[in-house]
Amino acid sequence: MTIDEAAKRLAEMYRKGAAQKEQVAHIHLFAITYADQISGMSLPEILARAGLPESYKTELRKGINLAKYVRLRD
Numbered sequence: 001m002t003i004d005e006a007a008k009r010l011a012e013m014y015r016k017g018a019a020q021k022e023q024v025a026h027i028h029l030f031a032i033t034y035a036d037q038i039s040g041m042s043l044p045e046i047l048a049r050a051g052l053p054e055s056y057k058t059e060l061r062k063g064i065n066l067a068k069y070v071r072l073r074d
Helices: 003-019 023-033 043-050 054-066
Strands: none
Touching (some): 023 054, 043 054
C-alpha cells in the first residue's frame, strides 16, 4: 500500500463515519485494519493527503496500538 492509497482509504472511512457521526471510531478502525501497512509511514502525511487535521495522529496511533489486541468481525 502506498501513502496515497492509505490516505484515500482513510478519507473514505472518515466520510463513512461522518454519516454515522462516528468519525473518530472510523479513524481507529482504519488504523486497526491497516496497522501493518501504515506503521512505517508518516502519519501526518497520510492525514494531510486525506485532508484531515494532523491532530488525528494520536487517534491513528491509538488504532495501531490496539491492532494487536483487536480482531475485526466480518
